[in-house]
Amino acid sequence: GNSVTQMEGPVTLSEEAFLTINCTYTATGYPSLFWYVQYPGEGLQLLLKATKADDKGSNKGFEATYRKETTSFHLEKGSVQVSDSAVYFCALSVNTDKLIFGTGTRLQVFP
Amino acid sequence: DTAVSQTPKYLVTQMGNDKSIKCEQNLGHDTMYWYKQDSKKFLKIMFSYNNKELIINETVPNRFSPKSPDKAHLNLHINSLELGDSAVYFCASSAQQGRTEAFFGQGTRLTVV
Numbered sequence: 641g642n643s644v645t646q647m648e649g650p651v652t653l654s655e656e657a658f659l660t661i662n663c664t665y666t667a668t669g670y671p672s673l674f675w676y677v678q679y680p681g682e683g684l685q686l687l688l689k690a691t692k693a694d695d696k697g698s699n700k701g702f703e704a705t706y707r708k709e710t711t712s713f714h715l716e717k718g719s720v721q722v723s724d725s726a727v728y729f730c731a732l733s734v735n736t737d738k739l740i741f742g743t744g745t746r747l748q749v750f751p
Numbered sequence: 752d753t754a755v756s757q758t759p760k761y762l763v764t765q766m767g768n769d770k771s772i773k774c775e776q777n778l779g780h781d782t783m784y785w786y787k788q789d790s791k792k793f794l795k796i797m798f799s800y801n802n803k804e805l806i807i808n809e810t811v812p813n814r815f816s817p818k819s820p821d822k823a824h825l826n827l828h829i830n831s832l833e834l835g836d837s838a839v840y841f842c843a844s845s846a847q848q849g850r851t852e853a854f855f856g857q858g859t860r861l862t863v864v
Binding site: 683 | 799
């Protein structure tokens with residue numbers, strides 16, 4: 641079946657550090673891939689997406705590249721801020737099916 | 752204007768009660784969803800409606816009954832609440848099921864005591 645695996649958190653970083661949150665997927669067919677972010681007490685917001693192999697999604701300094709050969713969609717940011725502290729969810733959908741989420745990775749950034 | 756709004760934001764109730772959560776979206780989307788987020792932040796889809804028609808029902812107990820009076824509204828009614836129903840419930844909508852961005856409400860934190 642279709643599934644998403646994310647690295648376990650929490651990820652704890654100092655401000656301005658480099659961030660990587662790993663995400664790999666298993667899918668039948670050709671999925672679209674997403675990163676959502678959930679700030680404390682809020683709902684999820686789309687951070688970025690990629691709909692085909694080799695696409696790079698980017699937003700607010702975050703990037704992720706759709707790698708079909710490694711079935712991965714790792715999230716990166718060159719210099720994190722305290723305001724980036726949140727839970728990050730990798731997700732996929734295949735054709736017109738539902739969104740399937742990973743377990744989420746909590747990021748904590750300290751000044 | 753809030754794109755996807757849910758009410759109430761918090762709901763505390765006793766076991767055995769019946770409760771409803773309401774959701775409305777003003778984005779003109781055709782598809783709406785209910786997701787459940789457990790205490791470990793794991794998100795799982797419960798239901799999906801497309802133009803008032805049930806598309807996805809992910810083996811949710813019969814005590815949960817979604818209702819979509821029109822494509823802008825998707826309410827969730829829960830009968831005979833149990834302790835294990837305690838979670839955060841998120842409503843979401845998207846223009847096209849699966850492929851396009853889903854917009855989420857702020858969530859309803861349900862606590863069953």
